[in-house]
Amino acid sequence: MTTVPFTKMHGLGNDFVLLDERQMPGPIDPAWISQIADRHRGIGFDQLVVVDEDPELDAHVRFFNADGSESGACGNATRCVARMIHEETGKNEIGLRTARGILRAVRDGMGWSVDMGAPKLAWDQIPLAHDCAAEDVPLDIAGLPRPFAVNMGNPHAVFVVDHLESIDVAGMGPTLERHAMFPERANIGFVQVLDRSSARLRVFERGVGLTLACGSGACAAMVALVKKGLVDGRVRFQLDGGELQLEWDGMNGVVMTGPASLAYRGVISSEMAPSAS
Missing domain, CATH: 3.10.310.10 (Diaminopimelate Epimerase; Chain A, domain 1)
Incomplete structure (x- = not known):
């Protein structure tokens, strides 16, 4: 029977389930995401974070909201991924590829600092419904x-x-x-x-x-x-x-600094695994 290992982490209570596709690749279905996001019948989280191999950086990362929709970036989750990779490799400077672009995290006394990139302020880049300030x-x-x-x-x-x-x-x-x-x-x-x-x-x-x-x-x-x-x-x-x-x-x-906390590690049961959804 298929089970899926996961790591539960949070940044200031903004909580995540991290799936490591480097070890167990598989499809990510929005309906399944919302199922395991349920805090009563699943695991519960604000975002699902999927970590995969990257040929040039430490990892490629995707972020999914609790409703199954994909998000371009998540600052608190980025710090959590940086901590996870640091614990694997000992590296204090981590490069991650995201839909936002390349995000770089550095370990410091307060946890992790992440350069989240420059803001986009043009109406069609935000985007807004029409041209305005x-x-x-x-x-x-x-x-x-x-x-x-x-x-x-x-x-x-x-x-x-x-x-x-x-x-x-x-x-x-x-x-x-x-x-x-x-x-x-x-x-x-x-x-x-x-x-x-x-x-x-x-x-x-x-x-x-x-x-x-x-x-x-x-x-x-x-x-x-x-x-x-x-x-x-x-x-x-x-x-x-x-x-x-x-x-x-x-x-x-914009540089953001804050903690990244490990809650626990576990496995998603075969009843809740993607193939069962």
């Missing part, structure tokens, strides 16, 4: 400012608010994620500036829901806040699951 997307929702849109491997819409705790992120997220302005849906972030070096962030992730942390969402919020002149180039973001440090010089890649 990314920093002032014409999305008028009562009680909210217009969002700042950016692509950090995934489309993000960032709302800069004065009182984050008064925002019903879980309630508003599903409608905003699927708004017509976002033809590929969007991750919806709400950020409050605390001072020029700290901010509070919550993110409703596309295809997942409200998560304890979102690495690419923190990168998107960093871009929005720097562009608006609200923070300096180094900011500590407080998320529901913990803290991430973000650095951006306004031009190059």
Whole structure:
């Protein structure tokens, strides 16, 4: 009978199941992903992470949301993959190929730092439904400012608010994620500036829901806040699951630093294996 080994990891509570296709290649079916993502009848996770061989780098990585849709990047998961490969090889600098491009991770005292690449701000690269300014997307929702849109491997819409705790992120997220302005849906972030070096962030992730942390969402919020002149180039973001440090010089890649934690290793039973779904 076929079983599938997996590793469960998380970055600040943003949790992942890692499958190593280097050892056991196989098809990835969206319906199967959503089945094992179920926290009651499966394993439960925010994203499935599939790690495969790469001829030039340490690995090729794909990210899948809990609903089975594919994501271009995931910052917290990238740190987890970097830790996994470090434990295999001892390397402190890891290169990963993703749909976002080549992401490079470096081990440091806070965990792992990842250069998540430069933001895409052109309306058709985010993408948005029509030509408009990314920093002032014409999305008028009562009680909210217009969002700042950016692509950090995934489309993000960032709302800069004065009182984050008064925002019903879980309630508003599903409608905003699927708004017509976002033809590929969007991750919806709400950020409050605390001072020029700290901010509070919550993110409703596309295809997942409200998560304890979102690495690419923190990168998107960093871009929005720097562009608006609200923070300096180094900011500590407080998320529901913990803290991430973000650095951006306004031009190059956004660098994210945070922990990568191992929860456990296990096997998916033959009843839940891909061939049984």
